[in-house]
Amino acid sequence: MTTTATTQAAAAAPVPHLRQLEAEAIHIIREVAAESQRPVLLFSGGKDSIVMLALAAKAFAPGRIPFPAMHIDTGHNFPEVLAFRDRRVAELGVDLVVASVQASINAGRAVEETGPNPSRNRLQTVTLLDAITEHRFNAVFGGARRDEEKARAKERIFSLRDDFGQWDPKNQRPEIWNLYNARHSPGEHIRVFPLSNWTELDIWEYLDEEQLEIPALYFAHQRDVFRRDGMLYAVSPHLTQLPTEAAFGAQVRYRTVGDMTCTAAIASAAATLPAVVAEIAATRITERGETRADDRISETGMEDRKREGYF
Amino acid sequence: MPTTNPPQSAPANAYGASDLLRFSTAGSVDDGKSTLIGRLLYDAKQTFDDQVEAIERTSKARGDAYVDLALLTDGLRAEREQGITIDVAYRYFQTPRRKFILADTPGHVQYTRNMVTGASTADLALILVDARHGLMEQTRRHASLATLLGITHLVLCVNKMDLVDYQQAVFDRIVTDFQELAAKLRTTHEREIDVRTVPISALVGDNIVDRSDTMHWYQGPTLLERLETVDIARDNNLEDGRLPVQLVIRPVGSDYRGYAGVVAGGILRPGDAVTVLPSGLQSTIRTVEIGGVPIASARPPLSVTVTLADDLDISRGDLICHSASRPEPRREFDAMICWMSEAATLTPGRKLAIKHTTRNARVVVDAIMHRLDVNTLAPDPSLPALALNDIGRVRLRSSAALFPDAYKRNRATGSFILVDEATSNTVAAGMVLPNH
Numbered sequence: 001m002t003t004t005a006t007t008q009a010a011a012a013a014p015v016p017h018l019r020q021l022e023a024e025a026i027h028i029i030r031e032v033a034a035e036s037q038r039p040v041l042l043f044s045g046g047k048d049s050i051v052m053l054a055l056a057a058k059a060f061a062p063g064r065i066p067f068p069a070m071h072i073d074t075g076h077n078f079p080e081v082l083a084f085r086d087r088r089v090a091e092l093g094v095d096l097v098v099a100s101v102q103a104s105i106n107a108g109r110a111v112e113e114t115g116p117n118p119s120r121n122r123l124q125t126v127t128l129l130d131a132i133t134e135h136r137f138n139a140v141f142g143g144a145r146r147d148e149e150k151a152r153a154k155e156r157i158f159s160l161r162d163d164f165g166q167w168d169p170k171n172q173r174p175e176i177w178n179l180y181n182a183r184h185s186p187g188e189h190i191r192v193f194p195l196s197n198w199t200e201l202d203i204w205e206y207l208d209e210e211q212l213e214i215p216a217l218y219f220a221h222q223r224d225v226f227r228r229d230g231m232l233y234a235v236s237p238h239l240t241q242l243p244t245e246a247a248f249g250a251q252v253r254y255r256t257v258g259d260m261t262c263t264a265a266i267a268s269a270a271a272t273l274p275a276v277v278a279e280i281a282a283t284r285i286t287e288r289g290e291t292r293a294d295d296r297i298s299e300t301g302m303e304d305r306k307r308e309g310y311f
Numbered sequence: 312m313p314t315t316n317p318p319q320s321a322p323a324n325a326y327g328a329s330d331l332l333r334f335s336t337a338g339s340v341d342d343g344k345s346t347l348i349g350r351l352l353y354d355a356k357q358t359f360d361d362q363v364e365a366i367e368r369t370s371k372a373r374g375d376a377y378v379d380l381a382l383l384t385d386g387l388r389a390e391r392e393q394g395i396t397i398d399v400a401y402r403y404f405q406t407p408r409r410k411f412i413l414a415d416t417p418g419h420v421q422y423t424r425n426m427v428t429g430a431s432t433a434d435l436a437l438i439l440v441d442a443r444h445g446l447m448e449q450t451r452r453h454a455s456l457a458t459l460l461g462i463t464h465l466v467l468c469v470n471k472m473d474l475v476d477y478q479q480a481v482f483d484r485i486v487t488d489f490q491e492l493a494a495k496l497r498t499t500h501e502r503e504i505d506v507r508t509v510p511i512s513a514l515v516g517d518n519i520v521d522r523s524d525t526m527h528w529y530q531g532p533t534l535l536e537r538l539e540t541v542d543i544a545r546d547n548n549l550e551d552g553r554l555p556v557q558l559v560i561r562p563v564g565s566d567y568r569g570y571a572g573v574v575a576g577g578i579l580r581p582g583d584a585v586t587v588l589p590s591g592l593q594s595t596i597r598t599v600e601i602g603g604v605p606i607a608s609a610r611p612p613l614s615v616t617v618t619l620a621d622d623l624d625i626s627r628g629d630l631i632c633h634s635a636s637r638p639e640p641r642r643e644f645d646a647m648i649c650w651m652s653e654a655a656t657l658t659p660g661r662k663l664a665i666k667h668t669t670r671n672a673r674v675v676v677d678a679i680m681h682r683l684d685v686n687t688l689a690p691d692p693s694l695p696a697l698a699l700n701d702i703g704r705v706r707l708r709s710s711a712a713l714f715p716d717a718y719k720r721n722r723a724t725g726s727f728i729l730v731d732e733a734t735s736n737t738v739a740a741g742m743v744l745p746n747h
Contacts, residue, residue: 011578011608014330014544017410019613021331026614027557027573034558034627034669059571059614061603063562146401153400172398174424174651176431176740178573179666179728183735197412199403283359 018206025052025194026059027178028157029141032192033059033066035182036139039192040097040132042311043069044077045085046257047214048143048195051203054212055194056141057092068095070137072128074120075102076238076259084215099131119261125309129165138189139182142311147199148287157196163187165309191311200255200287201280208273220253220271231264255280255287329407332538335414335433335462337426337453342441343470347513348402348415349380354520355535357404380513399429408539418449423685423700424651426453427740430460431726434543437534438467438489442475442510446488451686454489458496459647459688459702459742461722464505464541465493468534472526473512479528482510499688502719505541509534547611548721552577552585552633555668555724556625560616569600569616570625575668575723576716577633579617580608584634587625588714593634594621611723628670630714638724640712643677645744647718648705650697652731652738657697657705663738665709667727672711674729680704704744718742 015023032039041056043049056065069089073082089096101120104110110126112118132140146153156172158180173181184190195203207214224235226245233239235247238260252265253276270276338344352358366382373379402413414429416422430436436457440450454465467489475481486508493506509518510529517523520535532540553576560569583596597618598605609615617631625631632638650657657676665674681690682703690704697703718725729739 011580011610012544012549015610015613017329017331023573023612023614030557030571030614031669058602060560061600061616062565062567062569063560147403153402154398169398173737174428174740176428176728176737177722177726178432179726181666181728181730181735181737183730185735197401197403199405201405202410 018202018209021198021202022055022058022206024178024197025055028180028192028194029056029059031180032139032141032182032190036190038135038137039067039139039141040070040135040137041065041067041094041141042072042143043085043089043096044071044143044257045081045088045215046143047203047207047218048145048198050088050212050214051198051206052141052143052194053088053092053094054210065092065094068097070097070099070131070135070140072124072131073098073100073102074124074259075100076120076261078215078217078234078257078260080217081215081257084213088213097131097135099127101127103127104130119259121259121262122308122310124311125165128311129309132165132189138184139192140189141192141194143195144193144311145198145200145203146193146196155193155196157193158182159191159193160184161189161191161309165189167191167307167309169307201277204273204277204280208277215257217254217257217265218276220251220269222249223252223265224248225250225252225265228264232266233264234260236260329405329409330544331410331412332435332541332543333412333414333433334435334437334538335416335426335429335457336437336439337416337418337429337456338439338449342418342439342449343513344415344418344439345381346379347439347468347470347511347519348413349382350513350516350519351535352402352404353380354516355404355406399425406535406539411538418453420452420685421700423452423456423702424649424740426456427460427649427651427702430457430462431740433457433460433462434546435464435466435538435541436462438465440467440469440485440489442469442471442481442485445485446492448686450489451492454492454496455685455688456702458500458504459683461718461742463503463546464543465507466534466537466541467506467508469508469510470513472510472517472523473515477510477517477523477525479510479526482508482529496688500719507531507537507541509537548576548716548723549578549610550576551636551638551716551721552579552583553638553716553721553724554579554615554617554631555670556627556629556631557669558627559625567618568622569618570631571616572614572631572669573723574609574611574613574615576611576721577636578608578610579615581605585619585631586634586637587623588630588632588637589640589712590624590629592621592623594619594623596620630668630670632714638714638716639746640714641709641743641746642712643706643708644713644715644746645680645704645706646727646741647683647702647744648697648729648739648741649702650699650739652736653699654731654734654736654738656699657701657739659695662732664730664732665707665713665727665741666730667713667715668724670711670713672709672713673732674707674709676705677708678706680706705741707741715743717745719745 104127110123156175225232253268270279400415416425416429511518557572600616681692682694716724725743727741
């Protein structure tokens with residue numbers, strides 16, 4: 001083969017799947033920037049939003065990301081994740097809006113659940129919708145993936161929300177080819193999910209290939225935990241242990257990072273990204289099934305929350 | 312923005328060999344489609360213990376005699392309650408050779424728009440037939456829609472072979488019928504269609520992932536092997552360089568001016584002579600970049616930023632194309648459209664917004680030439696209007712020049728959507744026809 005022929009063949013070779021997913025996400029992010037007046041990117045410091053923010057940085061390089069990031073802070077977050085969040089947005093020169101669930105409760109907009117371990121998972125919806133209205137955001141990037149949950153598998157990449165932030169699964173717009181429709185009426189907004197077609201394994205492989213920094217609690221570390229419903233929860237002021245729930249030290253890591261009240265750790269020795277990738281590739285339980293108490297409410301827990309305006 | 316990533320020498324092959332296959336399937340309650348998908352995921356070890364436990368609980372609660380693998384695929388409350396598939400659902404699985412994205416769609420005629428949606432991004436269509444019934448109207452519809460949407464790889468799965476005693480004669484007869492249909496579709500579309508056939512039993516698991524113990528007369532690959540090995544590398548247009556400009560990147564306080572977009576055709580390289588439409592201005596590509604890092608070349612469907620040797624006035628909606636293969640500017644063109652609105656039928660004179668690549672304009676429907684019978688693709692000129700789920704040939708006139716290729720030459724630059732400006736809803740999917 002001549003050099004020219006070799007070059008031709010290399011240029012025509014299939015694009016590896018992670019590069020296709022990256023290209024798709026960058027296209028989606030740019031499309032929103034081009035067609036929406038006031039986009040915002042939800043950034044929690046969790047692994048999916050880390051990838052989403054990195055893709056946004058690539059989409060506009062060598063320029064800056066032309067929209068702010070926003071975090072819905074439940075007040076129950078892991079302190080090390082909040083520190084990471086602040087550092088990462090500073091590095092990228094992105095403005096950060098923090099909307100606080102505690103502020104919503106103080107203002108009487110949301111009511112804390114009763115009981116020993118109130119979860120603020122559902123309350124986040126109030127804070128999120130209020131912040132969207134206050135800042136007049138009309139396009140909100142979320143890091144949700146379709147492989148996470150059954151209801152998410154059916155949601156569009158550009159998902160229209162009405163004046164009340166509600167999702168109507170039976171009345172979704174057709175989404176054909178990669179021709180996205182960002183139009184909406186005043187008061188409505190669109191949620192945009194650039195990682196729709198990514199799986200959990202894709203996220204970890206991408207973090208590894210791109211050498212992206214993630215909060216240390218995603219890697220194996222020593223932590224005081226207790227067992228509840230078969231899951232390992234961190235000992236924290238936000239969770240009251242029952243007398244039968246004795247604390248013990250364990251080597252754990254987190255597969256997802258959400259609120260301390262509903263995110264559990266798994267026993268793991270995986271201390272590097274390649275080790276985590278290998279562990280995820282071999283795992284037999286979904287991440288939400290293993291570590292998210294909020295999905296255990298019912299078979300349609302996610303669909304019900306999404307209808308109300310959840311992420 | 313400074314980047315810590317090492318420079319890439321090429322966009323492809325640097326990150327492992329596994330590529331991506333997008334495929335679609337369509338079907339209804341009885342043909343075993345959901346069971347097939349459940350079986351594919353289950354046997355390929357792509358289901359998780361908690362998912363299987365959840366469907367075991369549901370099956371038991373409903374009083375099913377066996378664990379219903381179909382439940383793995385039904386997501387919405389109404390679907391689980393009614394046992395039907397309403398909307399397009401996307402499934403993900405992988406083998407060491409490939410990643411797969413499956414668009415799982417309902418098959419009834421009232422869900423044609425969902426089938427069109429699922430097929431629009433698919434490289435391959437999986438066509439499912441019940442061995443007891445042979446080709447049905449629905450089979451013809453799926454195959455016709457798939458090929459209309461530009462899918463050139465069809466895999467026919469003859470399912471429920473266990474219910475016809477695994478007879479080769481039954482399989483052969485259905486394959487012959489299907490080859491006849493494929494021959495017609497080749498003639499209609501004037502293009503090659505690659506047809507593969509597999510006898511299966513989704514319920515038992517024959518020839519899905521594991522080879523059948525009972526059908527020794529079938530020596531071909533299993534369904535999963537077919538999906539892993541079908542060659543799609545050249546399905547994208549690699550001849551006509553096309554970069555519809557999505558946005559212009561101009562960092563504050565810098566001379567940098569980059570044109571961002573998805574490579575929609577051809578292979579773009581530094582040094583290529585390009586023309587910008589509609590201005591007709593010419594230049595050469597200086598760099599092709601991803602994330603600010605120069606790369607040697609870019610092919611579809613990469614998202615890139617291109618810089619040019621000359622400082623030109625270029626904005627969103629413009630097209631940067633290889634000077635050697637420029638598309639003709641078009642104000643009037645014929646297209647095949649699928650009408651997707653429940654609200655109103657489409658009649659001549661209707662004005663709509665059009666989105667073609669990154670270009671927005673308005674069109675008026677000058678004429679509706681005919682409606683297609685979606686089962687046979689035969690034209691029916693007697694109807695002057697298109698209702699929900701109808702597919703027909705229309706003549707459109709645009710408020711601004713568009714630069715389309717024919718859909719059969721390039722799916723990315725030959726497709727468009729129509730939007731109702733009053734409701735902001737997407738009401739049609741369109742495919743540009745060749746300019747004869």
